[in-house]
Amino acid sequence: MSDWTPKLNPTVDLRRLPLNAEEGFVLSRLDGHTREKDLPALTGFPPDKLRDILARLVSQGALLPGTEAPASMNTVRPPAHHEADHPAPSVDASATEPLPEAEASDGADDEAGAADDVPEAVLGDFRKLFETRLHGLPEDQRVALAHGAEDPELSALCFDPVPAVIKAVLENSRVGLPHARLIARHHRNPVGLEALVARAAFASDTGVRRFLVRNPQLPVALFRRLWAMRRLMEHHKLTVDRDVPEQTRRTARELLRQRFSTGPSEEKVELILNTEGRALGALVGMPVDGKTTSLLCGRTYRSPMLVQNIARWSAAPPALIAHLLKQELVRRQPQLRMMLARHPNAPADAKRA
Structure with missing residues (x-):
């Protein structure tokens, strides 16, 4: 198989394509970064069969064609097997709803692309399979099924609300990151x-982390354990x-202040500059150390918004006010x-001017 990386076609509505169960399942495993030759391990399909499925998806427009896109070994579309047991994505599936950025004004969230790996049309299909065939089982x-299930049942069981079933899914030898992300997002x-x-x-x-912080049932203690040592910019984006959820945002604000008082000076400067000082509103009364002050004073400032926000920051060091x-x-x-002259830390001559 080739080094071609299959990627979804953003201009095509997957719900309107006549996808069978195998094609829908393969789509659910594409993250835009995994190469074709690595997909057999993720899907469980033999390379030849997977190549045929990918070729059909390209021909239907579901995938973007590439210079190394596979040519179908069988130009006749084979009949879908077990479609009664594994329903294909349909028009009734959930409408596409892309995840928003953490903060548009601060730039794109670096984790966004890694998380959005399951098309909503296919996601709705997994949920439907759980609700119609699996939820009614004792x-x-x-639990027994989850230990040995294969996809699409394994993905469908990620929607189970019972922790014992989720634990059994995680113990399944076939479980992977796509299943972990489903659990983080929906459990x-x-x-x-x-x-x-x-x-x-x-x-x-x-x-997984991106979906966990959006999960309203994420325990505060678990969030603290996961995020306590993350970069200041990551804490700010959550706030x-x-x-x-508000509970997680509130905890993120607490962690932001804790990390700001003890974190590296370079991270503090990154936070202030990258947010144009907007993050300072959550850092009232938080002073900075000499190294942070020195780094801030070593820059040329061209952003009025940044200067205004520093001028409103009561803990802005005198040397920085003088530099501005x-x-x-x-x-x-x-x-x-x-604004700067009125700051309590402004030089005396600036206040008289």
């Missing part, structure tokens, strides 16, 4: 989420992400100079 049967029991995070390979995945007053931007704009 709990002990679902609503803290016990099941604890079991998920107990697997280090899953807990470190950017997609302003409207898709993060010397900037060409401030000298050209009297309103900025006035």
